Amino acid sequence: MGTTNGTSRSKRSTIEDVASEAGVSVATVSRAMRGLPNVAISTRAHVVAVAGRMGYTADPAASRLAAGTTKTITVVIPNLSGWYFSTVVAGAEAVCTEAGYDVLVVGIGSQKDLSRILSEQYHLERRTDGLVVIDVAVAPDQADSITQRGVALTSVGSRTAGHPSVRIDNETVGRIAADHLVELGHERLAIIGAQKDNPLSFDVPTLRHRGFIGGLASHGLAVDDVRLEGGNFGVDGGQEAMAALLDHPEPPTAVFSMSDEMAFGAIMELNDRGLVPGRDLSIIGVDDHEFSRVVALTTVRQSVASHGAAAARLLIEAMQPPDGQGAAADGQLAAPIEPAEIVAPIELVVRGSTGRVAQR
Amino acid sequence: MGTTNGTSRSKRSTIEDVASEAGVSVATVSRAMRGLPNVAISTRAHVVAVAGRMGYTADPAASRLAAGTTKTITVVIPNLSGWYFSTVVAGAEAVCTEAGYDVLVVGIGSQKDLSRILSEQYHLERRTDGLVVIDVAVAPDQADSITQRGVALTSVGSRTAGHPSVRIDNETVGRIAADHLVELGHERLAIIGAQKDNPLSFDVPTLRHRGFIGGLASHGLAVDDVRLEGGNFGVDGGQEAMAALLDHPEPPTAVFSMSDEMAFGAIMELNDRGLVPGRDLSIIGVDDHEFSRVVALTTVRQSVASHGAAAARLLIEAMQPPDGQGAAADGQLAAPIEPAEIVAPIELVVRGSTGRVAQR
């Protein structure tokens, strides 16, 4: 119960220590350390040297409090495990760390958590400078509230109006899959992971579905395809869906799985039944998951890690101060520059899981 | 260029606003909000209500600066993508968030980065209350410096003397694999992912290697096994290693792969050569990766997510103040309680990739 903290953590040096040691004022130290202008080169060098010798680093809490900026970016994800998400996060983390930002991650178990995080001021406000949301739908009013709080936002996987985003063209994904399958002669097709086609919806499954159907149609194929929604986008969902398809009296000859992970499950089911992917039934996935090549899965590749990196870069860019120019615009706000929307490239990767329709 | 920040972020309420609104002092608000004692129940309720109505949340930067505690936990990992790491992180994140800690993640590209992070005060000191390091060797002096800075440390995957840890018994892992393979009649064995056996080393590959060899020995088998080190612990490394093994004039009949991911690569190589795992060559991995069941890989399971969660719990526990009791001990430090060391359970999971040695 002494005055000190029990653990005798050695007193660390503060900006004042450095200032007196270097024989300058704290203001100068502050400016020198942050590379601000108006510090003589010689002074800066000296201060930096002294600081280095003393092992000084600015206390982030103090900086944040004083400057009002946190130098922290928060990544919001449905869940951290899972290849897709962790890969995106990895890409984003690398860029953020490189740029000197701390990276906070928060997993949202449910949409409810999302609301809590976005609407209430918990993770926003004075806690983070920017948000990268991955595969999370941000409602316009939520986005507004985020902006109002002075927090930047970038989304990957889907877009949020008025904010930068990086995503792929999901309709084209479906179309590519359809083209590939049709070219191989398949006519009895199914989708795994489909969502009821709601023409108003813009979520990923719906778009891919739409693109796929559209692709078929442009080849003159009917669209009374069997569709199964594997409840979850993972292996289990895929397996269940494939099982259901195969139990059908007239199973499809080719299947479009909306994610590679689902496709893995589907392939398991195939294996269990002694069927060979690509020979007995063709299957194409989406992602080019790191294990797709292990099971020779044909897929529509997206380069997930780079999405994360790109999103981080957009975010950081968006957080730069408005640059002082053009502030003379008569409006009250800075000129509303169109936010960057990156549509990342996708690519068909043909492997063994798709083949010509079986002769019968 | 006005006095305000350009973006007109609506003034958020401070503790003073709440205090005056509630008709109490800031001290009372602070205490009430944090559930500290010495606040009348009625007062607390009132304050909390007012705060809620005003949408008040304490500014974390200010709290940190004033209290000296960050309510932040940092997770240090070799890389964020990859099933093992992201799964551990997911487990840890859930627990930390639940307990009200922010979770910072930092990926270390190299051991050099690690030193930077641990030795220099970058991520320590006033930035985080605790560290959970995943599969990262922390040198004793690094650990000391961390402790001295008042930062708690927990490691998963390996242990750091004097700090809590959660890991598995890697020698037993090797032994289990050996037992299984020997019981199936295999005698010509190999290891993928082995490290040169340095009897002083306690890193994961070495321990598993040692356990495996020991297991063989206890069955009376010689140990002039072929060993291949797949440079990396991933799919590629496994594939290369298996290729090398198969190119040998007398290839093994069974292989112990030190990670499931390597085993996947090995299985790919098998497939490429028209060999069937479990029939032509048995292979057993370690992890029970989420896709192991997809390729029917026999493996020694560890439940990775729970490791992360357990580590987080240990950390949080370790960060609790010393509890004031027993402070009367004549020593200058609190009684040095043995840190918890959790040795998590492992389990053999038999699937199709291992089978009786082929009749020849």
Next chain:
DNA sequence: GGTCGGACTGTAAGCGCTTACACTCTCACC
């Protein structure tokens, strides 16, 4: 009835930075 301890509450001093503003020099220029 006076006193004392405990339960509450308030006052104010920081925590370690950032930054507006003021100030001191140098020069370049007329």
Next chain:
DNA sequence: GGTGAGAGTGTAAGCGCTTACAGTCCGACC
């Protein structure tokens, strides 16, 4: 030679909390 514009530096006022310390009140107890 005087002046004004920078360039470089210092002073000090916060940023929004936490918390030691100092009350104030009230009921219990002698």
